[in-house]
Amino acid sequence: MRILLIEDNADLADAVIRRLRRSGHTVDWQADGLTASGLLEYERYDLVVLDIGLPRMDGISILERMRERGDDTPTLMLTARADIEDRVNALDVGADDYMGKPFDFREFEARCRALIRRRQVHSTSTVHVGALTLDHAARRLFLHGEPVELPRREYSLLEILVGHLGHVVEKQELASRLFGFDDSGGPNAVELYVGRLRKRLGSDVIRISTVRGVGYMAEAAVTPGHG
Structure with a gap:
């Protein structure tokens, strides 16, 4: 899963990133609220972990903008403030969950898993x-x-290719969903991973076709006697 962490405390952000990456997630980090809000207008994520107190634009305003343009990405709000008003405001503008700082990392990871799982169950x-x-x-x-x-x-x-079975997924979209900004990856690396998947799965179960100049398409392999 691709997760965006918006948190201006560098030490906390580093700890969160290490925990999430250890769990197998791709994580991007932004410390500036306004920059993060702009990023969310064109990048897709499976989960946003969003601090309320941020420079240049607070987390509530970021979330409001997301929901106003129809972005329903699951969002876990973080704040050092204990005020019930902050909690109510966060939930009112569309937060899916809320955690106060400091928090136990085991609970944090459990809540992230629950939000991601909840979205998957909807499909x-x-x-x-x-x-x-x-x-x-x-x-x-x-x-x-x-x-x-x-x-x-x-x-x-x-997971991405099967989620778009029978449809072409652009190489650039695959790269953006597989690699964070700090990762050394891109369209060329996507080719490498596609090649590895083809070798592991073979062509008798699922076929991953290259659509030249565009991207890749996964299709169920045709069973002998069925066309």
């Missing part, structure tokens, strides 16, 4: 494509009923 938590099964909640892949271990980015790539 489908388990996806079947022929003999391939993706369990979104557990982030596990099964082939012919047997578990297959995939590195984090390969799993995320497969």
Whole structure:
């Protein structure tokens, strides 16, 4: 999952980023409220972790702008303020959850998982494509009923492609969802991960086609006798 952390405390941000990346997530970090708000207008995330007290634009204003333009990305609000008014304001403008600082990192990670899982359940938590099964909640892949271990980015790539089965996903979109700003990745790295996925999965279960100059498309492999 791709997560945006908006937090101006560098020490806390570093700790949060390390925890989330250890759990297999791609994390981008912004410390400035106005910059973060602009970023959210064109970048897509699976979760936003948003501090209320930020320079140049506070977290409540950022969230208001998100919801006004129809961005329903799950958002976990953070604040050092104990005032019930802040909590009420955050929930009123569309926050999905709220945590006061300081917090226990185990609880923080559990709440992040719950928000991501809640969004996945709104669609489908388990996806079947022929003999391939993706369990979104557990982030596990099964082939012919047997578990297959995939590195984090390969799993995320497969998850995106299967989520757009039969449709082309642009290479640049894949790059933006797989790699954070601090990662050394991009369109060329996407080609590498696609190549690895093809080798692991073979072509008898799912076919990942290259659409030259555009991106990639995943399709269920045609079973002999079915066309």
